[in-house]
Amino acid sequence: xxxxxxxxxxxxxxxxxxxxxxxxxxxxxxxxxxxxxxxxxxxxxxxxxxxxxxxxxxxxxxxxxxxxxxxxxxxxxxxxxxxxxxxxxxxxxxxxxxxxxxxxxxxxxxxxxxxxxxxxxxxxxxxxxxxxxxxxxxxxxxxxxxxxxxxxxxxxxxxxxxxxxxxxxxxxxxxxxxxxxxxxxxxxxxxxxxxxxxxxxxxxxxxxxxxxxxxxxxxxxxxxxxxxxxxxxxxxxxxxxxxxxxxxxxxxxxxxxxxxxxx
Amino acid sequence: xxxxxxxxxxxxxxxxxxxxxxxxxxxxxxxxxxxxxxxxxxxxxxxxxxxxxxxxxxxxxxxxxxxxxxxxxxxxxxxxxxxxxxxxxxxxxxxxxxxxxxxxxxxxxxxxxxxxxxxxxxxxxxxxxxxxxxxxxxxxxxxxxxxxxxxxxxxxxxxxxxxxxxxxxxxxxxxxxxxxxxxxxxxxxxxxxxxxxxxxxxxxxxxxxxxxxxxxxxxxxxxxxxxxxxxxxxxxxxxxxxxxxxxxxxxxxxxxxxxxxxxxxxxxxxxxxxxxxxxxxxxxxxxxxxxxxxxxxxxxxxxxxxxxxxxxxxxxxxxxxxxxxxxxxxxxxxxxxxxxxxxxxxxxxxxxxxxxxxxxxxxxxxxxxxxxxxxxx
Numbered sequence: 001x002x003x004x005x006x007x008x009x010x011x012x013x014x015x016x017x018x019x020x021x022x023x024x025x026x027x028x029x030x031x032x033x034x035x036x037x038x039x040x041x042x043x044x045x046x047x048x049x050x051x052x053x054x055x056x057x058x059x060x061x062x063x064x065x066x067x068x069x070x071x072x073x074x075x076x077x078x079x080x081x082x083x084x085x086x087x088x089x090x091x092x093x094x095x096x097x098x099x100x101x102x103x104x105x106x107x108x109x110x111x112x113x114x115x116x117x118x119x120x121x122x123x124x125x126x127x128x129x130x131x132x133x134x135x136x137x138x139x140x141x142x143x144x145x146x147x148x149x150x151x152x153x154x155x156x157x158x159x160x161x162x163x164x165x166x167x168x169x170x171x172x173x174x175x176x177x178x179x180x181x182x183x184x185x186x187x188x189x190x191x192x193x194x195x196x197x198x199x200x201x202x203x204x205x206x207x208x209x210x211x212x213x214x215x216x217x218x219x220x221x222x223x224x225x226x227x228x229x230x231x232x233x234x235x236x237x238x239x240x241x242x243x244x245x246x247x248x249x250x251x252x253x254x255x256x257x258x259x260x261x262x263x
Numbered sequence: 264x265x266x267x268x269x270x271x272x273x274x275x276x277x278x279x280x281x282x283x284x285x286x287x288x289x290x291x292x293x294x295x296x297x298x299x300x301x302x303x304x305x306x307x308x309x310x311x312x313x314x315x316x317x318x319x320x321x322x323x324x325x326x327x328x329x330x331x332x333x334x335x336x337x338x339x340x341x342x343x344x345x346x347x348x349x350x351x352x353x354x355x356x357x358x359x360x361x362x363x364x365x366x367x368x369x370x371x372x373x374x375x376x377x378x379x380x381x382x383x384x385x386x387x388x389x390x391x392x393x394x395x396x397x398x399x400x401x402x403x404x405x406x407x408x409x410x411x412x413x414x415x416x417x418x419x420x421x422x423x424x425x426x427x428x429x430x431x432x433x434x435x436x437x438x439x440x441x442x443x444x445x446x447x448x449x450x451x452x453x454x455x456x457x458x459x460x461x462x463x464x465x466x467x468x469x470x471x472x473x474x475x476x477x478x479x480x481x482x483x484x485x486x487x488x489x490x491x492x493x494x495x496x497x498x499x500x501x502x503x504x505x506x507x508x509x510x511x512x513x514x515x516x517x518x519x520x521x522x523x524x525x526x527x528x529x530x531x532x533x534x535x536x537x538x539x540x541x542x543x544x545x546x547x548x549x550x551x552x553x554x555x556x557x558x559x560x561x562x563x564x565x566x567x568x569x570x571x572x573x574x575x576x577x578x579x580x581x582x583x584x585x586x587x588x589x590x591x592x593x594x595x596x597x598x599x600x601x602x603x604x605x606x607x608x609x610x611x612x613x614x615x616x617x618x619x620x621x622x623x624x625x626x627x628x629x630x631x632x633x634x635x636x637x638x639x640x
Contacts (some may be wrong), residue, residue: 025333027334028334028621028622028623029618030623050416053627078633079455080514080633088633107513108514109515109516110509110513110555111517129574162332165330192401
């Protein structure tokens, strides 16, 4: 347990007590969203700049997010290219002083798959301008490397297309990204169940981001709590050092047994 | 470059109707069981045998809408800029031959209208005009757009069709969405009800939305005026149109509207009645084929029906609408509008009804920074 207590996630010098990040869209009301955030135990929430009036503290969605408790990370959802994402990010920073940005560049509105070329370009610009950039990407290990090289604070690869709740469809690539990364890896999008979140954490992800699965559950509060537990369980399992398939009992007739026979 | 109207022969609606007539229950069950319903499935979804499965279709539509849009409905409001019109459309209250007072708003008057909506919380605005470019043209609309842009979350137009250059001007003025109803996909009927004026050109009207797509609008809205032709066939044509636009302009979000004809005095009556159940089947069928499309419902429809359709797939609704230029801010003169609205509740009342249905009311779901530089804001 001591290991878990000392296990703190740090992004760009900021420590987080929870490895579950939560999105604020798709909830039935700002009140239910606020309750779900609390139930999830999260410490980092994201909100779409296109959904809020970032310069207006009385905005119904923004005012429901207790920024004393949660770090708010605006996102550029809706941006189709680097220029649009950069414009949104700068506007948010100018209005609030907040320089954390979840970078989302999705050229088409149907699958909302991130554009690797434009995302890298926007990341390069925003890092230079002093932003803490957390880019949403496809599970592409090569792109993840590039983003780390330009100075991103994390990479946020998707598990499956956003909103689909299909689980870790990109599991093999996620494994490579995690293995290679020197910055935290946050699995974002496609996580539909706490067991998916657990699986991502067991794989070694540093955190997961969940939105739709909580927001549209019949009972968002209970689901938020379930995700909190799922993420913790997966992290504990990862820290505990899973036995893994390679530790299974060896075959009764080892292939190399002949070496001893001749000795 | 071919356009969708190249694919719409005068005979196509009849072929579509034949296809629909051959649908049996087995085909409906196969579509219901499939994990990815496609626009080609339209004749099955809108067929009479599918009616028996309306509840299952609605359940599926609800789940899909929740997954893609969450528990949220975005509100918008029309701003009528001008009722001047040179077209003679037999169903329209603004038709050229009608003896009505023609009103056009100055940019300042339009801004006053927008400010009234802003006070009510509304930020998604749809600018409308008749077709009389010499009286109220593209320059007038661009002026209004530039003036309103900084206050609007989203600015769309539903105006006369124009060419690529015209749409590019609108886009530069900050307009982000384009709506053009074809009214009917039946060429013969179209020719009969559009008695005079430039709107008689079926092909120009239909290709205009593609010019809009080329100009880079974020939302492309289509619709047929339901009640003119056989609605299930029109819906099949809309599905084909939507599929074409999605494929050709993947960067734009498709929006589909379901306006039911509300006859004006002396105008075209409803030729093919569309019941509430018919309309419901069209909405849920469209959602199943287009999971990410905005499905739009205006105040043409009565309040109780609008409220019940929310969970089934509607994602955008107008509220507190006035269909006369300058109509906001004084006593209701609904009779003078383009059509008489049914849902005459206030924005506050509509918002309360949406919340009562378990959905959040979204006033802002777009940001001007996405389409214009900060020096314009």
